[in-house]
Amino acid sequence: MKLKLPRAHRTGPVVRLKEDCDLLAKQKVLNCCLEVPDAAVDLNATADLTKRTIVCSMRLAAPQDKKRSSARVNWLAKQLTRAETESMFVKAVRPGRAEETQETLARVLEDATALESPATDVVPSAFEIFYMADLGHRFAGNKIFIEELEKAVPHFYQQVGQRLRAWVAPPPKLHRRDPAAQMDDEADESLELAAAEVPPSAPHLTKIGTGQA
Numbered sequence: 001m002k003l004k005l006p007r008a009h010r011t012g013p014v015v016r017l018k019e020d021c022d023l024l025a026k027q028k029v030l031n032c033c034l035e036v037p038d039a040a041v042d043l044n045a046t047a048d049l050t051k052r053t054i055v056c057s058m059r060l061a062a063p064q065d066k067k068r069s070s071a072r073v074n075w076l077a078k079q080l081t082r083a084e085t086e087s088m089f090v091k092a093v094r095p096g097r098a099e100e101t102q103e104t105l106a107r108v109l110e111d112a113t114a115l116e117s118p119a120t121d122v123v124p125s126a127f128e129i130f131y132m133a134d135l136g137h138r139f140a141g142n143k144i145f146i147e148e149l150e151k152a153v154p155h156f157y158q159q160v161g162q163r164l165r166a167w168v169a170p171p172p173k174l175h176r177r178d179p180a181a182q183m184d185d186e187a188d189e190s191l192e193l194a195a196a197e198v199p200p201s202a203p204h205l206t207k208i209g210t211g212q213a
Helices: 007-011 012-028 067-075 105-110 134-140 142-159 179-197
Strands: 029-035 044-047 053-063 088-093 099-102 126-134
Touching: 007 012, 012 029, 029 053, 044 126, 044 142, 053 142, 067 088, 067 105, 067 126, 126 142, 134 142
Parallel strands: none
Antiparallel strands: 029 044, 044 053, 053 126, 088 099, 088 126
16 A cells, blocks of 8 residues: 555645645544555545544445446445444445435445435445544544554455455447347348349330231
């Protein structure tokens, strides 16, 4: 894993420090994005000072070839059947202003309809899978905070991140025609070709005899 930074932060460490300090002062959070070679998506880690939590998450686009919400959830669930579910959650992200829904991973694995909402029938466009470490009063300790962060990231990646696979659109299928219909078409085509090869008939000439004197 390596830290993924925007260009402005890579070339300007002072800018990065200022923006991180502003984010910490205003929202009481610290964020980082980790790039994992060949992983489905990047891994995000967030430390929330207000909630005293460390959250590791990955957002995966939902399969567009599945029309029902439950089918999209099943696609994700099949990838995580062997993952440890403690403190793991799944959020269904929907386009526009459609309501987002969230459930524990354990519940999602049991029931593909767990992320559906009575307020909307819009299917999820993406799933955010995340692990939440609740540190409580231990969050105040500098050493504890760093130790928990260093444990949370590899734990989440081992249980979830390395199992996720990005959806890839399937290639178009060649639909075979009905054999009987194909035979009829071929017969019609043969008749048309045969008719085209027959030369037009010569005009019928009537011989008129002449009488002799």
